[in-house]
Amino acid sequence: MRSARMVVWLPLLCMVVLMIGLAWGLSRNPRAVPSTFIGQPLPEVAVLDLTDHRMRAQDWPHGVWLLHVMASWCEVCQHEHAFWMHHQNVPMVALDYKESPQTIQAWLKQYGNPYQRILVDPLGDVAIEWGVYGTPETFLIDRHHIVRARWVGEMTTKRWQAEVLPLLQRWQQEA
Amino acid sequence: MIPEWGHAALWLALWVAMLLGALPWVQALPLSARMQAMRRLAVVQCALVSVGMLTLMVAFFQNDLSVVYVASHSHALLPWYYRIAAVWGAHEGSFLLWLWILSLWCWVVSRPAAALSASYQIKMVSVLGGLGAGFTAFVLFASNPFLRFLPWVPQHGQELNPLLQDPGLVVHPPILYTGYVGFAVAFAMAMAALWEGRFDAAWARWARPWVLLAWGFLTYGIVIGSWWAYRELGWGGWWFWDPVENASLMPWLAGSALVHALMMVERLDRCQAWTVCCAMLAFSMSLLGTFLVRSGVLVSVHAFAIDPTRGIFMLAYLGLVVGLAFALFAWRAPKLMGSWRMPMGSREHLLWVNNTLLLVMLGTVLLGTLYPLLYAAMGWGRLSVGAPYFNAVMVPLAVALMALMVLAPFTRWQQTLSVRATAWTLGSLVVLCVVFAVVGSIWHWAWRSGIGIACALWIIATLGAHARQYWHRSGRFTWSAPWGMWFAHLGVAVMVVGISITVQGSHRYDLSAKPGDRFSVGAYEIVWEGLVPVAGHNYRAVQANLELRRAGERVAYLHPQQRVYEASRVDLAKTAIDAGVFRDVYVALGQAHDDGQWTLRVYIKPFVRWVWAGGFLMILGALLAAIKRWRRR
Numbered sequence: 179m180r181s182a183r184m185v186v187w188l189p190l191l192c193m194v195v196l197m198i199g200l201a202w203g204l205s206r207n208p209r210a211v212p213s214t215f216i217g218q219p220l221p222e223v224a225v226l227d228l229t230d231h232r233m234r235a236q237d238w239p240h241g242v243w244l245l246h247v248m249a250s251w252c253e254v255c256q257h258e259h260a261f262w263m264h265h266q267n268v269p270m271v272a273l274d275y276k277e278s279p280q281t282i283q284a285w286l287k288q289y290g291n292p293y294q295r296i297l298v299d300p301l302g303d304v305a306i307e308w309g310v311y312g313t314p315e316t317f318l319i320d321r322h323h324i325v326r327a328r329w330v331g332e333m334t335t336k337r338w339q340a341e342v343l344p345l346l347q348r349w350q351q352e353a
Numbered sequence: 354m355i356p357e358w359g360h361a362a363l364w365l366a367l368w369v370a371m372l373l374g375a376l377p378w379v380q381a382l383p384l385s386a387r388m389q390a391m392r393r394l395a396v397v398q399c400a401l402v403s404v405g406m407l408t409l410m411v412a413f414f415q416n417d418l419s420v421v422y423v424a425s426h427s428h429a430l431l432p433w434y435y436r437i438a439a440v441w442g443a444h445e446g447s448f449l450l451w452l453w454i455l456s457l458w459c460w461v462v463s464r465p466a467a468a469l470s471a472s473y474q475i476k477m478v479s480v481l482g483g484l485g486a487g488f489t490a491f492v493l494f495a496s497n498p499f500l501r502f503l504p505w506v507p508q509h510g511q512e513l514n515p516l517l518q519d520p521g522l523v524v525h526p527p528i529l530y531t532g533y534v535g536f537a538v539a540f541a542m543a544m545a546a547l548w549e550g551r552f553d554a555a556w557a558r559w560a561r562p563w564v565l566l567a568w569g570f571l572t573y574g575i576v577i578g579s580w581w582a583y584r585e586l587g588w589g590g591w592w593f594w595d596p597v598e599n600a601s602l603m604p605w606l607a608g609s610a611l612v613h614a615l616m617m618v619e620r621l622d623r624c625q626a627w628t629v630c631c632a633m634l635a636f637s638m639s640l641l642g643t644f645l646v647r648s649g650v651l652v653s654v655h656a657f658a659i660d661p662t663r664g665i666f667m668l669a670y671l672g673l674v675v676g677l678a679f680a681l682f683a684w685r686a687p688k689l690m691g692s693w694r695m696p697m698g699s700r701e702h703l704l705w706v707n708n709t710l711l712l713v714m715l716g717t718v719l720l721g722t723l724y725p726l727l728y729a730a731m732g733w734g735r736l737s738v739g740a741p742y743f744n745a746v747m748v749p750l751a752v753a754l755m756a757l758m759v760l761a762p763f764t765r766w767q768q769t770l771s772v773r774a775t776a777w778t779l780g781s782l783v784v785l786c787v788v789f790a791v792v793g794s795i796w797h798w799a800w801r802s803g804i805g806i807a808c809a810l811w812i813i814a815t816l817g818a819h820a821r822q823y824w825h826r827s828g829r830f831t832w833s834a835p836w837g838m839w840f841a842h843l844g845v846a847v848m849v850v851g852i853s854i855t856v857q858g859s860h861r862y863d864l865s866a867k868p869g870d871r872f873s874v875g876a877y878e879i880v881w882e883g884l885v886p887v888a889g890h891n892y893r894a895v896q897a898n899l900e901l902r903r904a905g906e907r908v909a910y911l912h913p914q915q916r917v918y919e920a921s922r923v924d925l926a927k928t929a930i931d932a933g934v935f936r937d938v939y940v941a942l943g944q945a946h947d948d949g950q951w952t953l954r955v956y957i958k959p960f961v962r963w964v965w966a967g968g969f970l971m972i973l974g975a976l977l978a979a980i981k982r983w984r985r986r
Contacts, residue, residue: 189633197672200668251739259863260954334944
């Protein structure tokens with residue numbers, strides 16, 4: 179009976195913790211994505227590509243390129259894939275977020291591969307280093323490997339023309 | 354003037370609801386007079402809130418742009434039925450709808466019931482009155498839909514979000530909210546029981562049909578929502594583990610536990626404290642869901658209206674209700690606690706295991722939904738929890754639940770299930786699962802799908818055996834048969850078959866094509882006959898005219914569109930679906946490219962309708978069980 183007396187307080191305790199957590203959650207702006215390193219070089223981390231090759235600075239594409247965080251389990255990325263298949267005019271590197279290399283390989287084989295290189299991040303730790311918010315997400319990176327812009331969420335023709343292309347041209351012209 | 358009437362009615366409703374909430378403390382009045390006052394106050398409160406709701410509908414119908422809320426969600430070009438439904442298309446109106454449904458439930462359960470003691474019923478209805486008062490205050494102070502733009506009235510309304518312009522909007526929110534808010538009755542019942550310090554089997558018997566009804570409405574709301582997302586979002590999915598979907602799943606899981614737990618109180622006069630906890634949890638989850646969806650604490654595809662200042666009000670309300678409820682529980686529940694001893698494998702034992710599993714599932718969903726928040730709180734960054742987590746944890750739990758469902762029909766109250774019978778049923782289930790998983794893997798199916806189908810088939814078989822047994826014993830099927838259990842469990846089995854097959858067998862084809870092309874997708878061939886412009890009420894569209902063929906024979910015409918809504922300049926892909934019992938062919942028209950090619954997405958989704966059909970069977974089960982209880986009275 180003593181233990182029963184303790185147990186009945188448990189729901190209240192859980193609820194209080196939950197409420198405090200939610201109150202904290204409310205106090206921050208959910209829409210603001212911290213741009214941790216815009217204007218900073220892409221943090222160097224140990225990351226492998228699909229051929230188990232460890233990426234080094236000289237392996238990145240030359241010139242301006244896009245880093246695209248995606249996964250085949252992400253519905254929005256699937257939806258977006260057709261868009262990328264039609265916009266292959268700039269070098270792209272994919273970071274495959276939290277899935278096995280075999281899965282993404284099979285998936286790209288089926289739906290086409292718009293990427294120069296596919297980096298794998300089965301545990302999601304590279305994504306944390308790079309401050310990834312969620313899938314899909316796109317980073318614009320200049321010839322000196324400095325992150326210049328990021329877009330969270332699905333890329334559309336409208337967004338591409340209004341936001342990405344102008345920045346792309348600007349950084350391509352930059353020496 | 355009309356919106357002012359509504360505004361005034363809502364103010365009056367606030368006072369009436371407060372009176373209703375105060376009723377149990379008015380000791381000066383005799384009990385019978387308080388009963389009468391309770392009924393009258395509940396009726397008046399309901400009438401006043403209805404006036405509020407009606408005036409807002411009229412304002413939308415007349416497109417009265419001087420009302421801020423109408424101006425931001427209506428437009429002269431919007432068809433009238435979407436204008437009416439736009440009442441609940443955004444924040445303020447959906448809260449008014451919430452309040453209105455609460456007042457309706459309060460009116461319904463305030464009818465004096467012989468099964469309940471007067472003091473108990475007064476307490477119960479006054480809890481509903483208190484909830485209503487808090488909510489009315491919230492609507493009036495923090496999210497008032499009757500505010501005006503005066504003296505400058507805008508020329509045009511901003512349109513309702515085009516994603517919401519769908520028949521789904523007309524039915525989905527009212528039904529979902531009827532379910533959500535229906536758990537308020539269970540909550541009030543639990544609070545009153547704690548307050549009284551006892552919980553009679555007769556009260557549980559009275560409550561069960563209402564809880565079943567609320568659960569049925571919530572199920573209906575979730576099923577309709579899933580179907581709506583499927584046809585509207587154009588991603589071919591029917592469940593995304595999105596925070597908003599999870600918000601409706603959590604009260605559903607707690608409600609399912611409650612529906613089962615109430616049986617223990619009703620039959621054995623036991624497990625009162627547990628049942629009360631489930632009831633409070635179900636409504637807390639409804640409130641939490643509303644909070645999560647509407648406060649902006651989580652970002653989601655569905656979060657259309659976000660305003661953190663309202664979030665603070667809502668959190669205060671949530672904290673007050675939930676805090677009071679569980680504090681009362683901690684204080685009074687020991688009074689309701691009896692012996693926990695149950696024979697192994699008896700019906701109550703299995704029900705208890707079922708409850709535990711359902712609550713673990715609830716915890717899983719809650720954790721997955723709130724984890725991004727926790728993650729940020731710890732300063733680790735930001736992330737979103739996706740389907741892999743939910744599938745990994747929920748599938749084994751669901752399999753365990755299904756194993757219980759296989760056993761359920763053969764259990765008896767307070768009797769140990771024979772070891773032989775258990776070994777037979779569970780043993781054969783395991784064998785069947787292994788066979789299906791192995792045979793499935795030969796066809797390169799995931800073992801999960803094989804196990805799902807095996808469990809579902811075995812549930813159907815045992816239900817059949819149980820019905821047969823019943824027939825042999827009674828000679829005919831009457832209302833005494835467990836129709837509710839049969840249909841609800843059958844619904845689960847049908848849904849699992851649907852999920853297993855559609856997850857496994859769906860194919861997606863991303864095509865680049867232009868009018869005049871023909872291409873094959875799986876066993877089908879699609880002929881793109883032409884591309885025509887189409888004009889709707891409030892949008893312009895290009896429509897692809899596609900002919901779907903199989904083995905040279907025409908199956909259907911499909912007309913997917915790419916729409917532009919004129920008022921809001923929003924693009925929307927309208928999908929075209931050829932629905933069938935065994936498969937759906939689903940086409941979405943994408944964007945045009947510079948070279949004249951269009952993106953076209955085609956999905957072939959086998960058995961996807963079974964997912965919703967299963968949901969409808971569950972609702973039918975809930976309805977039958979409720980009707981059975983009412984007939985018995």
